[in-house]
Amino acid sequence: MTVLDTKVVRLTTDEATGYTMFQLGSFTFRRDDYFAHISWPKGNHIIEIDRFLRATVRDIGWGFFYGWIFFDDVFGTTNHYGTVDVFAGSYDRGCKEAGIDFLETFHAEAVAEAFQAIAQDWISVGYDPLNAPLETGSPIGSKGPERTDPLLRAFIAADRMLGLPGDKPVRTEAAGFPINRAFADLDYDSPDIECAAGFEGQLHAINLFDHIARSDVTWNPSISAVAGGNICCVTSEEHMLPVIHGNDRNEWFIQLTDEIHWNIADKNTGAPRGRIVMKAGDVCAMPADIRHQGFAPKRAMLMVMENGTPGLEARYASGELKPYPVDFG
Numbered sequence: 001m002t003v004l005d006t007k008v009v010r011l012t013t014d015e016a017t018g019y020t021m022f023q024l025g026s027f028t029f030r031r032d033d034y035f036a037h038i039s040w041p042k043g044n045h046i047i048e049i050d051r052f053l054r055a056t057v058r059d060i061g062w063g064f065f066y067g068w069i070f071f072d073d074v075f076g077t078t079n080h081y082g083t084v085d086v087f088a089g090s091y092d093r094g095c096k097e098a099g100i101d102f103l104e105t106f107h108a109e110a111v112a113e114a115f116q117a118i119a120q121d122w123i124s125v126g127y128d129p130l131n132a133p134l135e136t137g138s139p140i141g142s143k144g145p146e147r148t149d150p151l152l153r154a155f156i157a158a159d160r161m162l163g164l165p166g167d168k169p170v171r172t173e174a175a176g177f178p179i180n181r182a183f184a185d186l187d188y189d190s191p192d193i194e195c196a197a198g199f200e201g202q203l204h205a206i207n208l209f210d211h212i213a214r215s216d217v218t219w220n221p222s223i224s225a226v227a228g229g230n231i232c233c234v235t236s237e238e239h240m241l242p243v244i245h246g247n248d249r250n251e252w253f254i255q256l257t258d259e260i261h262w263n264i265a266d267k268n269t270g271a272p273r274g275r276i277v278m279k280a281g282d283v284c285a286m287p288a289d290i291r292h293q294g295f296a297p298k299r300a301m302l303m304v305m306e307n308g309t310p311g312l313e314a315r316y317a318s319g320e321l322k323p324y325p326v327d328f329g
């Protein structure tokens with residue numbers, strides 16, 4: 001695998017729209033009022049701008065996540081944990097048969113820097129691609145003032161149990177985090193904490209629903225609990241997952257409230273493999289050889305569990321491990 005030692009380049013700025021064109025390796029990225037245009041030596045592609053920007057900020061914010069991030073059926077990234085492929089058509093049967101598929105590998109920081117530069121230039125005040133569509137403005141049209149607040153919600157590391165003295169404050173109404181309109185009907189009792197003498201100030205508990213219900217972003221973790229290779233994320237989801245995720249390992253979903261519909265397809269070809277409607281209390285394991293996209297008609301809470309053990313992706317890719325976690329029967 002050749003890793004290109006190159007960085008993002010700013011090209012011309014369009015006088016009519018105000019947006020700048022960017023280049024990373026052999027890929028160029030241009031936007032107009034409605035669309036992102038991506039070109040590479042053998043072809044080009046067009047993506048609706050809202051979808052492109054919602055995918056871009058999550059791809060950077062998730063650190064390229066596990067495996068494949070498809071912005072749509074054609075364009076996306078693959079995480080090799082240190083390096084990242086940027087591909088067009090490499091996992092689309094039609095593009096491959098036409099011979100226009102293309103892939104380049106970069107250092108992960110170079111791709112993050114490129115996507116950050118594009119997002120900064122192409123996002124204007126009044127639009128936040130991490131918000132649910134009903135809760136933000138539109139990215140359509142010419143360039144407005146650039147946003148000066150952080151485009152991404154960076155991870156904030158807790159030092160102690162959330163809410164214990166000395167750690168970060170929990171989300172509250174007063175801190176600008178009201179309960180989301182979709183979760184107004186939930187109960188938010190605080191847990192009883194009975195601490196043995198001598199351990200005061202060392203034991204704490206919060207109502208997790210109260211925390212997730214105050215999240216101002218969608219399809220982006222509210223809390224990530226990491227213990228060794230075990231990763232547990234809770235999120236609030238509304239509208240559609242702006243990317244199609246191709247797994248390189250199993251991924252467990254526990255539906256905490258409401259429902260999410262999932263389209264599941266073969267990772268390499270995109271051929272449909274199934275549909276799942278997960279309702280509150282449902283648990284499923286997404287296999288290691290699929291791509292999937294979720295749709296939440298109403299804001300829903302989801303818990304996602306991953307095994308972050310380094311090298312696991314190679315053990316699934318080689319067939320050493322089955323693509324699913326359990327044999328029934």
Ligand SMILES: [Fe+2]
Nearest residue numbers: 245247251286
């Ligand atoms: Fe996934």
